[in-house]
Amino acid sequence: MVSPTTAAAIKRVLEATEADGLLAIEGIRKEFPGVLALDNVQLRVRPGTVHALMGENGAGKSTLMKIIAGIYQPDAGEIRLRGVPTVLKSPLDALEQGIAMIHQELQLMNWMTVAENIWIRREPKNRLGLINHSKMVTMTEELFARLNIVLDPRAQVSELTVAQKQMVEIARAVSYESSVLIMDEPTSALTDREVEHLFTIIRDLRSRGIGIVYITHKMNELFEIADEFTVFRDGKYVGTHSSKDVTRDDIIRMMVGREITNMFPKIDCPIGDVALEVRNLTIPGVFHGISFSVRRGEILGLAGLVGSKRSNVAEALFGVQPAASGEIVIDGTPVKIDSPSAAMAHGMAFLTEDRKETGCFLILNCLENIQSALITRSHVKAGFVDQATVTRLSEEMAAKLRVKTPNLQETVENLSGGNQQKLLIARWLLTKPRILILDEPTRGIDVGAKAEIHRLITALAAEGVAVLMISSELPEVLGMSDRIMVMHEGHVSGFLDRAEATQVKIMNLAAR
Known part of the structure; x- marks a missing residue:
């Protein structure tokens, strides 16, 4: 028989859980040197629901998630888990209390296998206390079967695509059987088909009572998967609503505090001579026979599904992985780019797809990141950098792109993913390129910053820059491109003019 004291305690917990939901955040404050990241914010997540957390880059979303995941400690406020005040001292502590997080920047160990990444610190052991690799593979296969993920557990993570790595992250988080699952931009590297697969997984988890905190910049995802949402702006709580009660414009106004009337401010620019021509570019086993041209003032969109080798073509053009055969012609003259x-x-600039692995120098500061491309081409006199000019130009570009940082001496790894992306764009714009290659230029960027970057791209085209823009977001491709080139499994499957292009036509070509 339960004692009256125990019964009263159970009743209090049940009442608190009913009031708070599964997870309650109250009055959380977090300050970093020179930045008040969170100022008295709140959040409540009910069991069996998807709660989207919205806001511009630097609004404090990822900071709060890192507090919930035990990575940061709050300066003030309270976290209650199932109605009970909880202190999360470390990521391991959070996992043990039922909170798992899928980070925006992938946290996998590239030199280990898929199975080893998923079960790290939880590996099954044999009678001798050694890791039972065969059992670990079987456990991974069973987990993948439940999630309908097709991957070899023995594959080394370094051999996987970004999208495949994302699915491994998701599987690892699910394997903890947590009651709270945090997903920070989980679809940033996924195709539409893979996103639908992820949503199927999320719906299954939701049906089992798991509370999911879902961070995204994509409005369509909010309305498709989220039950309710909370908006932060400049580190402050703005409001919480059911996703059924608001429109896309309502959410944007809450996020940015202003109207955004045109997400794709494409203007008709004078199209000039051919700036870049590619003839039968080939890397055996990767892509073959790639031919296209981009004119001055033109934005050529490059679309295709994961595996189409769009990024490989961009890397070949920029000499990261030089082509084995074919020809690159700039301003009518064949050139060697190795x-x-x-x-x-030759006046080219290249914004890479993965800002963490191939873009930012995370341990350097903002100024060093922005100026890294600039000082290799200009502003060097007698072997010395004209630091005053470089610093002034860097500060002006950072301000133009609204990079949120205390100053340019801040270490880049301390910035949000979206602000890291803005730094990379600033780096390349300062080189004043004649040919600009953009691979996923707005990935992880909030809606306000997207519109600003789109305006910048259009302005560059108006100045005569030839732009090759790779994007997995079809509305972006359709809204920004003068022409669209579509790839499928390493070859060009077709071209579409702006006037005739639709999502259906692009997908038909992408799936050929």
């Missing part, structure tokens, strides 16, 4: 420095010497 390194990034050679590409830059």
Whole structure:
């Protein structure tokens, strides 16, 4: 028989859980040197629901999630889990209390296998206390079967695509059987088909009573998967609503505090001579026979599903992985591009797809990141950098792109993913390129910053820059491109003019 004291305690917990939901955040404050990241914010997540957390880059979303996941400690406020005040001292502590997080920047160990990444610190052991690799593979296969993921557990993570790595992250988080699952931009590297697969997984988890905190910049995802949402702006709580009660414009106004009337401010620019022509570019086993041209003032969109090798073509053009055969012609003259420095010497700039692995120098500061491309081409006199000019230009570009940082001496790894992306864009815009290659330029960027970057791209085209823009977001491709080139499994499957292009036509070509 339960004692009156125990019964009263159980009743209090049940009442608190009913009031708070599964997870309650109250009055959380977090300050970093020079930045008040969170100022008295709140959040409540009910069991069996998807709660989207919205806001511009730097609004404090990822900071709060890192507090919930035990990575950061709050300066003030309270976290209650199932109605009970909880202190999360570390990520391991959070996991043990039922909170798992899928980070925006992938946290996998590239030199280990898929199975080893998923079960790290929880590996099954044999009688001798050694890791039972065969059982670990079987456990991974069973987990993948439940999630309908087709991957070899023995594959080394370094061999996987970004999308496949994302699915491994998701599987690892699910394997903890947590009651709270945090997903920070989980679809940033996924195709529409893979996103629908992820949503099927999320719906299954939701049906089992798991509370999911879902961070995204994609409005369509909110309305498709989220039950309710909370908006932060500049580190402050703005409001919480059911996703059924608001429109897309309502959410944007809450996020940015202003109207955004045109997400794709494409203007008709004078189209000039051919700036870049590619003839039968080939890397055996990767892509073959790639031919296209981009004119001055033109934005050529490059679309295709994961595996179409769009990024490989961009890397070949910039000399990251030089082509084995074919020809690159700039301003009518065939050129040899066998390194990034050679590409830059011909007026090319390249924003890579993965800002963490191939873009930012995370341990350096903002100024060093922005100026890294600039000082290799100009502003060097007698072997010395004209630091005053470089600093002034960097500060002006950072301000233009609204990079949120205390100052340019801040270490880049301390910035949000979206602000890291803005730094990369600033780096390349300062080189004043004649040919600009953009691979997923707005990935992880909030809705307000997207519109600003789109305006910048259009302004560059108006100045005569030839732009090759790769994007997995079809509305972006359709809204920004003068022409669209579609790839499928390493070859060009077709071209579409702006006037005739639709999502259906692009997908038909992408799936050929």
